[in-house]
Amino acid sequence: MISSGKIGIIAGNGQFPxxxxxxxxxxxxxxxxxxxPDETREELSQFVDEMHWxxxxQLNKxxxxxxxxxxxxxVMAGGVTKTKLFxxxxxxxxxxRLLSKLDANRDDAILRAVAAELESEGIKIQPSTLFLESILASPGIMTRRKPNKRERADIEYGWKLSKEVGKLDIGQCLVVKEKAVLAVEGIDGTDATILRGGKLGKGGAIVIKTSKPIQDLRFDVPAVGPNTIQTMIEAGASVLVLEAGKTIMFDREEMIRLANKNKISIVAISKDVEKEPVKKKTDKGKLIQEGLVDATTTFASEVTTPEPDTPSISAAAPGKKIKVAVIGVGYLGKYHAEKYSRIENADLIGVIDIV
Structure with missing residues (x-):
């Protein structure tokens, strides 16, 4: 994809650049x-061939x-503290000249305009995850603790609202509890939103971080990391909900370790959750207990039940086990092996990889 042998990085804050x-x-x-200055880490200069400030x-420069x-x-990697824009x-x-043409100073509108200006000069903006697709959130529950009945109801409620808020290009984070919105992300950012919502919820709040329906994955991809979990601990929040395949997870293992230590659940859901064909209602609590084999159907208001001739772990005859194997010993291999080992009617016979 990169034929010139060079890549430019417009580097914001954090470790992403x-x-x-x-x-x-x-x-x-x-x-x-x-x-x-005051945004990009100076240590970035150690990992690049040329560093400019x-x-x-200073778009023209x-x-x-x-x-x-x-x-x-x-690529555009890392954010900019939004309050500094003022x-x-x-x-x-x-x-x-560019800003004068915009109707409103919304994130995506500004970034799209900047990308268009660069591309008019022959500089194509590539997806920010071009080299790092492996750090995107994978579907499923990543932690030992699973959401309880009340939390699952809040997840369904908050997920739909988060997408509606995203349509307005307001923010990527929403905090809910008992089907009430506690906080919506504004210019203050995700951490401040979590703290605001946690204070109002007084424990047990659900933090939902999704991409906007109009999200341009070339920039401003939702991102979380250990600091997100630390903020949730401070706020007393109990569940972090992410959009699978569209949310960056920095230091995933450390995030999961911190979450497990503090009994926080991390769940990643597919954006197709509301697009599944409806055939038959299924007990969502049971699906959760079975390990969220299919995260895209877990939190839909109605989920698809497999046809009788479709192989399925949950369709095994009583008393019989289905033999399964996992290919790959990396993070996802370990993740799926752990899930299968917890399912009563699954017989995990091995984990295989190429040496």
């Missing part, structure tokens, strides 16, 4: 990064840096 840079260099690409809003380095592909931004003539 460093992960992207390291993965790109492992693939033999030359990395040219542009960062922002611009102030927030950023484009000139990439064109001088003959960069034709770039105090630290110093737009040049190009940024002012």
């Amino acid at each position: 460093i992960l992207v840079a390291r993965s790109a260099r492992k693939m033999g690409l030359k990395v040219i990064a542009v960062g922002f 611009v102030k927030l809003g 950023l484009i000139k840096i990439f064109k001088k380095a003959r960069v034709t592909d770039a 105090s630290k931004i110093r737009p040049d003539w190009r940024a002012i």
